[in-house]
Amino acid sequence: MKIFRFLIVSLLFLICNTYASHAGVFSFKRDNQITSDTTTFVSPFHDDNERCLKCHGQGKYEYTNETLGRQVKALMCSERIVNREDFYRSNHKSFSCTDCHSSEYVNFPHAGELRMEQKYNCIDCHGGDEKFAQYHFEEIETEYQQSTHFKLEEDGFTCWKCHNPHSYKINIRNKDNLKETISYDNAICLNCHSDFNHFQLLTDREEINIIQKHDWLPNQKAHFANVRCIECHTKINNNIPVAHLIKPKGEAVKLCNECHSKNSILMASLYKFESKAQRRDGFFNGIILNESYVIGANRNEYLNLFSLIIFIGVIGIIGIHIVFRISKNNKNY
Amino acid sequence: MYLYPKWIRAWHIINAVMFLILIVTGLSMQYTDKENASYVVGFAIAVKWHNFAAIVLIISYILFVTGNLLTKNGRYYRIGKKDFLSDLGKQLKYYSWGMFKGEKHPFPVTEERKFNPLQKLTYVLSMYVAVPLLIISGIGLLFPEITITRFFGVSGLILTDILHITMGFFLSIFMVIHIYTCTLGAKPTSLFWGMISGYHRSE
Numbered sequence: 076m077k078i079f080r081f082l083i084v085s086l087l088f089l090i091c092n093t094y095a096s097h098a099g100v101f102s103f104k105r106d107n108q109i110t111s112d113t114t115t116f117v118s119p120f121h122d123d124n125e126r127c128l129k130c131h132g133q134g135k136y137e138y139t140n141e142t143l144g145r146q147v148k149a150l151m152c153s154e155r156i157v158n159r160e161d162f163y164r165s166n167h168k169s170f171s172c173t174d175c176h177s178s179e180y181v182n183f184p185h186a187g188e189l190r191m192e193q194k195y196n197c198i199d200c201h202g203g204d205e206k207f208a209q210y211h212f213e214e215i216e217t218e219y220q221q222s223t224h225f226k227l228e229e230d231g232f233t234c235w236k237c238h239n240p241h242s243y244k245i246n247i248r249n250k251d252n253l254k255e256t257i258s259y260d261n262a263i264c265l266n267c268h269s270d271f272n273h274f275q276l277l278t279d280r281e282e283i284n285i286i287q288k289h290d291w292l293p294n295q296k297a298h299f300a301n302v303r304c305i306e307c308h309t310k311i312n313n314n315i316p317v318a319h320l321i322k323p324k325g326e327a328v329k330l331c332n333e334c335h336s337k338n339s340i341l342m343a344s345l346y347k348f349e350s351k352a353q354r355r356d357g358f359f360n361g362i363i364l365n366e367s368y369v370i371g372a373n374r375n376e377y378l379n380l381f382s383l384i385i386f387i388g389v390i391g392i393i394g395i396h397i398v399f400r401i402s403k404n405n406k407n408y
Numbered sequence: 409m410y411l412y413p414k415w416i417r418a419w420h421i422i423n424a425v426m427f428l429i430l431i432v433t434g435l436s437m438q439y440t441d442k443e444n445a446s447y448v449v450g451f452a453i454a455v456k457w458h459n460f461a462a463i464v465l466i467i468s469y470i471l472f473v474t475g476n477l478l479t480k481n482g483r484y485y486r487i488g489k490k491d492f493l494s495d496l497g498k499q500l501k502y503y504s505w506g507m508f509k510g511e512k513h514p515f516p517v518t519e520e521r522k523f524n525p526l527q528k529l530t531y532v533l534s535m536y537v538a539v540p541l542l543i544i545s546g547i548g549l550l551f552p553e554i555t556i557t558r559f560f561g562v563s564g565l566i567l568t569d570i571l572h573i574t575m576g577f578f579l580s581i582f583m584v585i586h587i588y589t590c591t592l593g594a595k596p597t598s599l600f601w602g603m604i605s606g607y608h609r610s611e
Contacts, residue, residue, distance in 0.1 A: 293452065293455055293456075297552055297553070330451075331440075331450075331451035331452050331455070332440050332441065332451050335437070335440065335451050336440055336441045337439075337441050338441065368552070368563055368565035368566050368569060370437055370438075370455075370549070370569075371437055371438060371439075371440050371451065373566055373569055374438070375570070378570070378573070378574070382577050385577075385581065386581065389581055389584060389585060390584070393584070393585070393588045396503075396588075399508050400507075400508070403507075403508045403510075
């Protein structure tokens with residue numbers, strides 16, 4: 076009975092340990108914990124920008140209507156709102172509004188034709204610039220032009236549909252919290268693909284249901300939380316930080332083995348930035364990672380070798396035993 | 409002598425079949441490669457069958473433990489302190505030396521003693537240590553959201569995975585040895601027939 080008691084206590088301990096951790100009893104940091112971004116950046120153009128953000132920085136703005144001779148309060152169009160916090164955390168945080176927008180915007184009311192101004196695309200500033208050479212923007216542009224998104228350019232698709240110039244920040248190199256990165260990056264895709272208001276601006280297709288479209292995917296919830304959409308929907312290119320060639324839906328990765336295998340494609344995409352550093356650490360042989368777990372990709376070569384030696388040893392011992400048994404039987408006859 | 413009641417035989421065959429499915433599908437999941445889309449069983453099929461077999465195995469394990477608690481079968485797994493190690497030595501010596509010299513089995517099967525000391529130890533370690541750990545770690549992998557995220561700086565899922573595959577490996581080794589030692593009866597097939605008919609044939 077002692078063994079039963081020991082086992083029951085052990086089982087209870089393990090179960091309690093698991094659930095207590097889940098309930099947050101212990102102080103283990105959970106991966107999906109959101110770490111606050113404590114930006115201390117102070118823009119040299121803060122005061123200049125504030126002239127715009129005074130109205131565009133929130134949903135409500137006020138101005139003096141000289142014709143009426145009184146203060147007017149109005150709601151700002153949601154597409155024209157720039158969140159200050161997001162902007163000053165973004166890649167373009169050091170910009171002045173008029174670096175990209177016409178300086179004539181300083182006049183109010185804004186001239187109507189300003190709305191028709193040509194907006195810059197990424198390549199307009201980043202292309203051909205030595206400072207950004209390592210990011211290969213030209214190759215990103217080429218990939219984009221081969222991408223299925225490029226077909227929508229006439230309907231208004233631009234870089235900005237995914238990379239909001241007022242809030243986008245490079246995220247994949249945020250190694251501290253991969254789940255946060257995944258969530259951030261997937262939100263970019265879902266902004267159109269699960270929000271029909273945005274989706275219908277670019278296509279006449281009917282509303283799509285992402286959950287239903289991915290019905291075939293086992294353990295859908297875990298996949299959505301642990302990989303980015305682009306892992307399956309882009310063609311990997313090792314020359315650029317993040318693949319931009321969005322494949323037609325029929326060419327998306329559907330074979331489990333593509334990720335769940337020793338040479339998982341995730342090593343060249345999601346774990347690309349961690350892989351080099353972690354490969355040196357060695358303990359889990361490679362990158363898949365202390366942080367992440369992918370069935371079929373997490374392999375420990377030492378355990379594999381150890382288990383193979385034990386298996387061969389056992390088969391060897393059984394083989395020798397069989398030989399002795401046969402020779403004993405032969406002697407008896 | 410009648411040694412294996414129907415419930416034991418039913419549990420044993422279910423356990424054996426599920427274990428074989430789990431080994432094949434588990435290996436397929438662990439070692440499937442991109443270049444070789446179907447190592448043994450395709451990954452997607454392996455996942456489905458692994459999950460199905462695991463659930464059946466858990467139910468059958470609960471019935472096994474319940475059966476052992478409620479019937480006399482549980483007594484066969486009790487390890488007495490007295491002389492256990494020396495008895496274990498005798499059994500090992502018999503398998504490695506004595507049986508080839510024509511010595512008699514040191515612990516012949518009786519209604520009171522279904523297992524020899526070596527069987528008893530391996531069965532207890534397998535059924536009451538390895539299988540529970542395998543099941544708990546398997547549940548942790550099936551529901552990753554309930555598993556400890558990090559444990560002493562290492563991913564809880566990876567540790568759970570290592571525990572799972574280690575237990576799976578040792579139980580696979582146990583299964584190989586178990587099948588082989590079952591050929592050591594009066595005839596190489598008699599112990600297998602005993603588990604089908606319920607009757608043990610003495611040597």
